[in-house]
Amino acid sequence: MISLKGKIVLITGASSGIGRATAFAFAGAGARLLLCARRLELLQELEAPLMKAGAAAVTTFQLDVRERAAVDAAVASLPAEWSAIAVLVNNAGLSRGLTKVYEDDPVDWDEMIDTNVKGLLAVTRAVVPGMVVRGAGHVINLGSTAGHMTYANGAVYCATKAAEMAISEGLKIDLIGTAVRVTSVDPGMAETEFSKVRFRGDDERAAKVYERITPLTPEDIAEAILWAATRPAHVNIQSIVLTTIDQANSMVFHRHD
Numbered sequence: 298m299i300s301l302k303g304k305i306v307l308i309t310g311a312s313s314g315i316g317r318a319t320a321f322a323f324a325g326a327g328a329r330l331l332l333c334a335r336r337l338e339l340l341q342e343l344e345a346p347l348m349k350a351g352a353a354a355v356t357t358f359q360l361d362v363r364e365r366a367a368v369d370a371a372v373a374s375l376p377a378e379w380s381a382i383a384v385l386v387n388n389a390g391l392s393r394g395l396t397k398v399y400e401d402d403p404v405d406w407d408e409m410i411d412t413n414v415k416g417l418l419a420v421t422r423a424v425v426p427g428m429v430v431r432g433a434g435h436v437i438n439l440g441s442t443a444g445h446m447t448y449a450n451g452a453v454y455c456a457t458k459a460a461e462m463a464i465s466e467g468l469k470i471d472l473i474g475t476a477v478r479v480t481s482v483d484p485g486m487a488e489t490e491f492s493k494v495r496f497r498g499d500d501e502r503a504a505k506v507y508e509r510i511t512p513l514t515p516e517d518i519a520e521a522i523l524w525a526a527t528r529p530a531h532v533n534i535q536s537i538v539l540t541t542i543d544q545a546n547s548m549v550f551h552r553h554d
């Protein structure tokens with residue numbers, strides 16, 4: 298196990314759900330946290346609790362990962378004491394709608410592809426060259442069981458997560474011979490703001506997704522991310538697929554009586 302004490306960890310989409318839980322997990326390991334998302338006020342509210350949880354330092358900033366120039370500028374303008382990013386958690390992501398692909402709103406396609414695929418690529422492109430130069434680093438991407446098996450009415454979201462899997466594999470190949478590690482963490486259903494965002498604030502519809510199921514918690518996933526990041530330097534965890542006991546794959550669930 299390697300120590301993350303004082304190491305810089307950049308987490309995208311840290312204002313909610315898995316990203317926020319991951320910030321607390323890395324805080325517990327004594328890391329220095331660089332947290333971004335669009336809702337800056339939510340990030341700022343986390344600063345004191347994260348310090349209390351053990352973070353060595355916390356810096357928050359507003360970032361929309363879809364804005365490639367802003368991503369480049371944010372990473373390039375990090376002060377020297379924050380620039381040596383040791384772990385990048387590419388977590389920012391979302392799903393919009395649950396509709397037949399031939400009836401879908403193309404605006405939703407753009408939002409999912411721009412965030413989950415191009416946003417992940419933009420942050421990776423901005424951060425990884427520094428890791429290669431420093432001879433150390435770890436990129437942890439959030440995939441999904443949705444990338445392993447497509448489900449009805451979810452073609453484009455599933456496609457973005459299949460793309461994440463291909464990008465993680467490709468990045469690992471391209472980094473071969475360097476000390477930079479790449480991991481894809483692929484959860485099944487976890488209760489976060491994910492379904493509220495998918496259904497644009499329809500809380501009732503979102504709650505139905507988790508009805509009579511014990512979903513994963515964001516903390517379950519954060520624990521897996523932290524575990525991957527703390528393996529000895531020669532160990533590269535390529536992927537972790539985790540689901541609740543009530544889920545077999547994208548299509549098969551057990552709903553309790």
Ligand code: NDP
Binds near residue numbers: 309310314315440491
């Ligand atoms: P949440 O909606 O709770 O969190 C999503 C996070 O992503 C928020 O912090 C949001 O912050 C951020 N985000 C969204 N769009 C952008 C953007 N353009 N720029 C910067 N940040 C952005 O969902 P989850 O925690 O569940 O999702 C996190 C990741 O996990 C996603 O990649 C998702 O696809 C994946 N995942 C989720 C599963 C689930 O069942 N919940 C299962 C498998 C994978 P803000 O709105 O403030 O920008």
Ligand code: 8X3
Binds near residue numbers: 442
């Ligand atoms: C999120 C899990 O099954 O709702 O990636 O798409 S699912």
